[in-house]
Amino acid sequence: MSFANSARARISASLKAAFSSPLAAVLSVVSAVLIVAIAIIALRWSVFLAVWPWQDAELCSAARGLCWPFLVEKTRFILFGTYPYDLHVRPAAVSLLLCGLAVLTCRQLTGRGPSLSVRQLTLAWCLCICLAFVLMGGGVFGLEAVDPVRWNGLPILLMLSIIAVALAFPLGILLALARVQDTHWFLSRFATVYIEIARGVPMLTVLFVGIFVLPLTLPEGVGVSPVTATLTALVLFHAAYFAEDMRSGLLSLPAGQGEAARSLGMPYWKAMRLVVLPQAIRRSLPSLVNSTIGAYKDTSLVVVVGILDLTATARMSFGDPGWRGHAVEAYALVGVWFFLSCAFLSRTGRRLHNGKAG
Numbered sequence: 001m002s003f004a005n006s007a008r009a010r011i012s013a014s015l016k017a018a019f020s021s022p023l024a025a026v027l028s029v030v031s032a033v034l035i036v037a038i039a040i041i042a043l044r045w046s047v048f049l050a051v052w053p054w055q056d057a058e059l060c061s062a063a064r065g066l067c068w069p070f071l072v073e074k075t076r077f078i079l080f081g082t083y084p085y086d087l088h089v090r091p092a093a094v095s096l097l098l099c100g101l102a103v104l105t106c107r108q109l110t111g112r113g114p115s116l117s118v119r120q121l122t123l124a125w126c127l128c129i130c131l132a133f134v135l136m137g138g139g140v141f142g143l144e145a146v147d148p149v150r151w152n153g154l155p156i157l158l159m160l161s162i163i164a165v166a167l168a169f170p171l172g173i174l175l176a177l178a179r180v181q182d183t184h185w186f187l188s189r190f191a192t193v194y195i196e197i198a199r200g201v202p203m204l205t206v207l208f209v210g211i212f213v214l215p216l217t218l219p220e221g222v223g224v225s226p227v228t229a230t231l232t233a234l235v236l237f238h239a240a241y242f243a244e245d246m247r248s249g250l251l252s253l254p255a256g257q258g259e260a261a262r263s264l265g266m267p268y269w270k271a272m273r274l275v276v277l278p279q280a281i282r283r284s285l286p287s288l289v290n291s292t293i294g295a296y297k298d299t300s301l302v303v304v305v306g307i308l309d310l311t312a313t314a315r316m317s318f319g320d321p322g323w324r325g326h327a328v329e330a331y332a333l334v335g336v337w338f339f340l341s342c343a344f345l346s347r348t349g350r351r352l353h354n355g356k357a358g
Helices: 003-018 022-048 057-061 068-080 089-109 118-137 153-180 185-200 203-217 226-252 255-263 268-305 310-317 327-353
Strands: none
Touching: 057 068, 068 089, 068 153, 068 310, 068 327, 089 118, 089 153, 089 327, 118 153, 153 185, 153 226, 153 268, 153 310, 185 226, 203 226, 203 268, 226 268, 255 268, 268 310, 268 327, 310 327
């Protein structure tokens, strides 16, 4: 089937679903009207009433549209914060590297990217994470050292969210397996207590524990950076939510799946890896994707412990006396970023759930 025929088939199926009943038709028409109205308002604000980059920035004070000179002046600050201006190539490289590998991983999962083995993909992520810390921190290979306090904006958002999800997901799987098994009573109770405590405590409390309590548990003379402490807290917190998502998938499987694998002589871990977990993950995909998106957005809460993510640098950008009153432009830029990235994650989840993976 050609691309045009495939597109026509998808459009036809969407229209049939949109007008499958009177209520669906009404909701579809109302939604379409709202989308068009919002698009017109956004177009007027960003184009027809806007002050363009080549115009005098003083016109922004009287304009009713988007102030492009503000974005030209402040975009780099919003993206990289107080990171040394002449070293912005390093956080830019880290951001591109993390985004590129995240996109590659998502395409790999849906069967649309290069065919990499799990070992190759894991190795790529380990190298990417190490390189991200080296580029941001410097102090080696002739790179100028930069204090972690100055790691701001988009790179720190990506590092915390991507690394936290990448480490929390396998930990969540182990917790879920420990909770549902009935062979080792202690492991089941430990996993249950851990998950219930983590889910019953606000995320801000966990962050404060990671920043202020975790360093106190380390031996004297051993320090931990705020980024590492925050990352540890995020991993431990989100692992509990991934564990519950996975537990729902494990409990929804017929008991005969695991029993059949064991009857074929498979050891426990091989049966989990080849038979049980692939089916459980498939059944848990909607909640897993939802938890992933939530973890990604919740990373913005790290601002309360002094780490300036993308939303914090956006707020700082219009705190400049020369650019007061341009909060809408700053938050619009951040909102577009979050919308596009979350939409990509959601689309990847739908493709996986619909069985479009190769």
